[in-house]
Amino acid sequence: MELEGFVIKCLGGFYTVETAQGMVTCRARGRFRKDGISPCAGDRVTVQADGGSGALIEILPRKNHLVRPPVANLERLFVVASLRDPAVNLPLIDKTLAVAEVNGVEPVVIFTKIDLGDPGPLLETYRLAGIECCAVCSERGEGLAQVRELAAGKVSAFIGNSGVGKSTLLNAVFPGLELETGEISQKLGRGRHTTRHVEFYPLPEGGYAADTPGFSTFDVERYKLTDTEQLVAGFREIERFSHDCQFTSCSHTCEKGCAVLRAAAEGKVAKSRIESYGAMYQEIKGVKKWEQKNKHV
The missing domain is CATH 1.10.40.50 (Probable gtpase engc; domain 3)
Structure with a gap:
């Protein structure tokens, strides 16, 4: 049976695709490798399904495609940074925002851990640029409603340094996800990677949100x-x-x-x-x- 679907995650050469008939776990046809194309989370695809397994046979035209994290067809990119532990890295934020802008993805900047500092000057920087901003404290529940509203009905990804609290934020905004979270390394001053692959999660208000692996460098x-x-x-x-x-x-x-x-x-x-x-x-x-x-x- 041939079905269209949405790639929820890619892991170990297997693709989990959400279709109208349920989830299908697929392998990709060899021609993708030959053509130099790799399916990624967020792709709209066609699969040949036999029950809960099958083959991914076609990638439908993409609206956009990011290399890192490997994700396609985003409508909104949430760039997450913490006020402390790790400290704000403005050049990294701005590079990430530039990628979103040139790929036609609407960016949002989220500053977490606002209980540890004043986000005011940073919020002014990006509001002056005309970019939507949120200031949140996941533990106290501050700013979560704004994030939830911005993510509703959209295909979104949350991206940022390791340790800024992406998974913690998603758990707070969307209770029930139960994503793994990690502690900050006191020796290195940055977060340990807890998210190791891109995975989309369906949202109660419609749309999908993806948690992504953290990073600390950026190759333009x-x-x-x-x-x-x-x-x-x-x-x-x-x-x-x-x-x-x-x-x-x-x-x-x-x-x-x-x-x-x-x-x-x-x-x-x-x-x-x-x-x-x-x-x-x-x-x-x-x-x-x-x-x-x-x-x-």
Whole structure:
């Protein structure tokens, strides 16, 4: 029986697919490997099912696809950061947001552990950029209703450093998930990985939310963020002011009369966002056009 379905998780070469006839555990046809395509969580697929097992035979067209975490067809990406243990890493947040923006995924920034500090200045940074923000304390239940409302009816993923509390947050927002959580390593000052693969969970209000493995580094070349012109689209407030620049070739890093730098000087763009943009620009400006075409997606 041929069925369409939604890939809930990928683990050990097996794909768990939700279909109208129930869950089907599949192996992928060999031609995917030959074509250099890997099914991933979030894919809409066609399977040949025989009871609870079968073969994954086709990946339907994707709206978008992220490499890390490997996930497709996202509508919303929740970028989770903690105020302490581990400390906020603004460049990492901004790189992740840029990936969401250029892939057509609506980003949301969540600051956890607000009982350990004041999230006010950080919230202002991203609200100034026009990005939705949440401030939460999972233990005290603060801010959970906002997260629940934003996730309802959407295909979403929660992403961030190890130890920021993604699994704890999901358990608090959606009681019943019972996701494994870990402690912070006092020696290393960062979280231990408890989530080892991407898995989507159906939500009571409709939609799906995925918990993802934590990470601490970010390779922009793996995300097609190697084009300086495209990079501007990853920073919505910089793109907005860039239209007023005198020169179409303005890099928005040092040019005299740059409308973006003027807006930053006037407090209309957060200093940390300009710094993140500038650092990413320097990181990728040397990548040649022909190299960009050959980067692995």
